[in-house]
Amino acid sequence: MTDTHASLFRALSDPTRRALFEHLCTDGGLTVRALTARAGVSQPAVSKHLGLLKQAGLVEDQPEGRETRYTARPAALLPLVDWTRRMGGFWEDRFDALDDLLKRMD
Numbered sequence: 001m002t003d004t005h006a007s008l009f010r011a012l013s014d015p016t017r018r019a020l021f022e023h024l025c026t027d028g029g030l031t032v033r034a035l036t037a038r039a040g041v042s043q044p045a046v047s048k049h050l051g052l053l054k055q056a057g058l059v060e061d062q063p064e065g066r067e068t069r070y071t072a073r074p075a076a077l078l079p080l081v082d083w084t085r086r087m088g089g090f091w092e093d094r095f096d097a098l099d100d101l102l103k104r105m106d
Contacts, residue, residue, distance in 0.1 A: 004079050011056035016041060017049045021058055024072035031067045 012018050020035055032050065036043045050070055053059040057076040062069045 002079070005083055007056045008058070008077070008080050011052050011058055014049065014052075016045070017053055020046065020049055021053055021072060024059060024070055025074055029062070029069045029071040031064075031069050033067065035070070 012021065016039060020039060023035060023038055024030060032043060032046055035050070036046045039046050039049075041049075050059060050061070054061060054070075057073060059070045059072055062071070
């Protein structure tokens with residue numbers, strides 16, 4: 001697994017970060033204030049989560065006066081999509097081999 005994969009998995013491993021990312025994907029750019037109202041955690045916690053999502057390349061920020069608007073970067077998930085596809089093929093091959101073995105044993 002690459003550092004990119006590890007960074008993405010780490011960023012998305014937390015349910016609050018996943019929820020923030022999902023809100024940004026579905027609702028477009030939102031301010032920290034708007035995200036805090038939905039998150040059920042404090043503004044400093046939301047800011048920390050957004051910082052980790054930004055480090056992983058999953059969100060970008062745009063300062064707007066005294067506030068910052070965050071937007072999702074769904075394309076940043078492509079390495080995980082590729083990895084999941086490869087792993088799916090790996091397990092399909094393993095299950096096919098197991099199925100063949102069980103048929104030969106009958």
